[in-house]
Amino acid sequence: LESWNLAHLLVKFLLVDVIQKRTSCIRIASTRSDCPNKTSILYSKEIPRAVRVPCVLLSGIQAMSKDPLPVDASIIAIPAAQIIISTALHEIRKALIFFKWFHGHLSGKEAEKLILDKGKNGSFLVRESQSKPGDFVLSVRTDDKVTHVMIRCTHDNRYDVGGGEQFDSLAELIEHYKKNPMVETTGTVVHLKQPFNATRINASGIQNRVKQLQKENGPNISGKAGFWEEFESLQQQEFKHLLSRNEGNKVENRNKNRYKNILPFDETRVKLQNADPNVPGSDYINANYIKWKADDPSAICDSDMNTKTYIATQGCLPSTIGDFWQMVWQENCRVIVMTTKETERGKIKCTRYWPDLDTTKECDKLKLTNLQESSTTHYTLREFLVTVEGCPESRKVYHYHFQAWPDHGVPADPGCVLDFLHEVNKRQKSLVTELPSNPPGAILVHCSAGIGRTGTFIVIDMILDQLEKHDDCEIDIQRTVQMVRSQRSGMVQTEAQYKFVYFAVQHYIETNRERKRADLKSLQMGREYTNIRYTSDINSLNCNSCSGSGSFVSSRPSSISSISSYSPQTPVMLRTEVKKAPRPICDLPLPRPPEELPKSTLYENIPSKEKKLPAGLTIQSVAPIPPPRKT
Numbered sequence: 001l002e003s004w005n006l007a008h009l010l011v012k013f014l015l016v017d018v019i020q021k022r023t024s025c026i027r028i029a030s031t032r033s034d035c036p037n038k039t040s041i042l043y044s045k046e047i048p049r050a051v052r053v054p055c056v057l058l059s060g061i062q063a064m065s066k067d068p069l070p071v072d073a074s075i076i077a078i079p080a081a082q083i084i085i086s087t088a089l090h091e092i093r094k095a096l097i098f099f100k101w102f103h104g105h106l107s108g109k110e111a112e113k114l115i116l117d118k119g120k121n122g123s124f125l126v127r128e129s130q131s132k133p134g135d136f137v138l139s140v141r142t143d144d145k146v147t148h149v150m151i152r153c154t155h156d157n158r159y160d161v162g163g164g165e166q167f168d169s170l171a172e173l174i175e176h177y178k179k180n181p182m183v184e185t186t187g188t189v190v191h192l193k194q195p196f197n198a199t200r201i202n203a204s205g206i207q208n209r210v211k212q213l214q215k216e217n218g219p220n221i222s223g224k225a226g227f228w229e230e231f232e233s234l235q236q237q238e239f240k241h242l243l244s245r246n247e248g249n250k251v252e253n254r255n256k257n258r259y260k261n262i263l264p265f266d267e268t269r270v271k272l273q274n275a276d277p278n279v280p281g282s283d284y285i286n287a288n289y290i291k292w293k294a295d296d297p298s299a300i301c302d303s304d305m306n307t308k309t310y311i312a313t314q315g316c317l318p319s320t321i322g323d324f325w326q327m328v329w330q331e332n333c334r335v336i337v338m339t340t341k342e343t344e345r346g347k348i349k350c351t352r353y354w355p356d357l358d359t360t361k362e363c364d365k366l367k368l369t370n371l372q373e374s375s376t377t378h379y380t381l382r383e384f385l386v387t388v389e390g391c392p393e394s395r396k397v398y399h400y401h402f403q404a405w406p407d408h409g410v411p412a413d414p415g416c417v418l419d420f421l422h423e424v425n426k427r428q429k430s431l432v433t434e435l436p437s438n439p440p441g442a443i444l445v446h447c448s449a450g451i452g453r454t455g456t457f458i459v460i461d462m463i464l465d466q467l468e469k470h471d472d473c474e475i476d477i478q479r480t481v482q483m484v485r486s487q488r489s490g491m492v493q494t495e496a497q498y499k500f501v502y503f504a505v506q507h508y509i510e511t512n513r514e515r516k517r518a519d520l521k522s523l524q525m526g527r528e529y530t531n532i533r534y535t536s537d538i539n540s541l542n543c544n545s546c547s548g549s550g551s552f553v554s555s556r557p558s559s560i561s562s563i564s565s566y567s568p569q570t571p572v573m574l575r576t577e578v579k580k581a582p583r584p585i586c587d588l589p590l591p592r593p594p595e596e597l598p599k600s601t602l603y604e605n606i607p608s609k610e611k612k613l614p615a616g617l618t619i620q621s622v623a624p625i626p627p628p629r630k631t
Contacts, residue, residue: 101174101195103127111139112146115196118237122193126151126170136170138177140190147190149182199230199478203467206475206506213502227502230478231495238485243267245489252281256323258314262449264288268487270311272323273330285323286450287313288488289442290458308465309442310458312488314450315340315350322364324353328397329366329388332441334431337424338401339445339453345407349448354384354399365389371396378404378416381423400424405453410496414504415511418534421461455491459484460504467508477501507534 103111106127115123119141129135129150136151138161151159151173158166159173161182167173174192182190201209213226247253248263257263264270268288275282290310311331315338316324328336340349355361360369369385382399400423404416411417424443431440447453459480466473481498484491492498511534 101125101197102170103196103198103200105130108137108139108148111137111148115139115141115146116144118233119196120194122191123196124192124194125196125198126174138174138192140192142188142190147184147188149190197226197229197233200474200476203472203475203509206502206509210502210506227499228495231498234478234481234485234492234498237482238489242489243486247281247284248286250281250284253284256281256284256317256320257286258317259449262286262314262451262490265488270313270327270331272326285313285320285327287311287327290484290487290491292462293483293486308462310461311442311444312450312454312458312491313444313446315446315448316353318351321351321353322366325363325366325368325386328444329386329395331444332395332438333444334395334397334435334440335424335428335443336397336399337443337445337457338399338447339405339457340447341403344448350446354382378402379420398427400427410456410500414500414507415534417457417460417504418464418508418511421457421464422534425461449490449493451488451490452493452497455481455484455488455493456497456501459492459501463501463505464508467505467512475505477505 101124103125104127106114106125107130111125111127115125121141121143124138124140127137127139129137132150135153136159138149138151140147140149149161151161151170152163153159154166158168159170160166161173161177165176167176177190178192181192184190213230215226243265244267245263245265247266247269248257254260264286265288268290270285270287270289272283272285288311290312292308311327311333313324313327327333338350342348342350342352353363355368355370357370357373360367362368365388367387367389371383371385373383374381380401380403382401384397384399385394386397387394400420402417402420404411428440428443445454445457459477462480462484463475463477466475477498481492481501492501
């Protein structure tokens with residue numbers, strides 16, 4: 001670019017052709033006279049700010065200059081073009097995410113792997129062309145191979161395949177070829193039977209994704225919703241890629257399994273150390289390591305995500321309590337998460353494996369002491385002291401017992417689970433800081449079978465870790481569940497639990513969005529709010545003699561014990577580090593009262609004749625009746 005004319009034409013082409021035509025939601029008009037210094041750009045408020053700024057800058061510089069542009073216009077035009085292109089493509093993606101067959105920036109090899117592994121003949125998807133930006137590619141599975149068909153986007157923003165019939169949108173093109181199959185040059189008929197649904201989304205699009213999944217697919221799928229489709233796809237994939245589970249099936253280990261059909265994978269199972277080699281099965285426990293797998297396509301930053309480890313296990317049987325505590329000591333687990341009651345609907349879900357408060361229990365060579373217990377509305381926190389015979393070391397283990405999961409279904413409010421996970425992670429992080437020489441091991445999670453609620457808690461926590469580290473990143477809940485299931489079968493056991501993962505992640509994202517708005521508002525008002533809860537329960541733990549490492553509950557004003565009118569969509573904010581008595585803060589920007597209220601105009605010990613009262617008032621109406629005199 002060597003002249004203003006070329007720079008202007010470049011920007012004009014990008015604005016009109018890329019944005020105006022391809023997104024239809026943005027309208028830009030560009031007018032240019034013969035004289036290049038009289039250029040103006042008209043735009044509407046719907047245009048993203050990143051697009052408006054360089055355009056206005058170009059126009060402004062030229063308008064202020066009576067002489068030819070004194071600087072090389074390409075200095076501004078090139079970055080403007082880059083911003084415009086990226087913004088336009090972002091707008092295109094936003095418009096297309098409502099179609100489940102659109103997979104965005106996906107390579108040909110990735111598309112082939114996905115469709116061959118998880119699809120069937122007739123499965124198809126649409127992706128962006130990497131060789132020709134602005135065009136698209138239709139990938140279809142036909143006769144157990146994948147055919148890639150280029151979709152051309154013409155200069156007048158119409159779409160066609162191989163120069164054939166043109167359509168105004170990608171959706172119209174896809175619908176046409178679903179009804180009218182294409183024929184390859186080899187004579188093979190390419191049928192578009194069922195879309196291969198995309199599950200990877202931007203975190204900011206979670207609300208639209210949930211709405212999309214809640215819609216019914218129509219009569220051909222028996223009225224099943226999108227959640228059912230995704231979950232059913234997981235179920236089908238599980239049976240294709242099952243690993244060996246031979247150890248759990250051995251005769252000597254069968255009585256150690258709470259459920260005979262829920263067994264650990266041999267590849268990822270926890271092996272008990274110091275086992276007697278002469279005793280068959282002495283190293284067996286029904287438990288698996290769960291980690292973020294670095295080779296998972298949905299991993300956005302594997303170096304950050306693969307450090308956290310979980311152990312998923314079943315609820316204890318009377319015969320496995322000793323093995324359970326041996327595993328806790330061996331793996332240096334300092335945090336145990338229990339997500340079931342001991343008994344539900346008259347059935348024993350987990351044998352109590354801990355002593356009562358202020359008592360001690362021996363399990364083989366280990367000695368357990370229950371130091372204290374504290375409760376909230378949703379969970380109980382216990383603190384154990386664990387020692388081993390012949391070992392001078394003692395360890396504190398924190399037992400988080402979540403008791404708000406109903407016997408049927410899932411919790412109505414995902415906020416209680418998010419608050420619970422927040423406390424669990426805060427404890428784990430504090431232990432990492434306090435024990436640098438012997439950092440805590442895996443977080444041990446169990447329910448009854450060790451797959452349903454256990455998997456739900458672990459998957460939610462993994463997704464939240466992604467969001468915490470990378471904010472508005474790409475997340476893929478289905479692939480995360482699939483990745484966890486590759487390490488322990490059946491994780492996230494029901495469709496209701498799978499749906500709950502989506503709702504919990506959505507609640508987390510929306511709550512954080514509200515928190516950011518509140519932070520911005522508080523800065524404008526000169527206040528600071530540093531505490532936010534995901535649920536209405538803000539009662540602190542009932543713990544009068546807390547000891548040990550770290551505080552497990554955020555300090556909260558004692559005068560605020562509950563909030564009666566709470567909406568799950570609106571986070572609860574508390575003021576911190578204030579000297580005066582705290583008061584509930586309203587979300588509305590109410591005017592602050594003056595520091596000192598004006599003193600009253602009524603004073604005692606002033607004769608009534610000298611005292612001027614407000615209109616309509618008498619001494620009797622503003623002062624209490626004096627008591628009768630004693631006689």
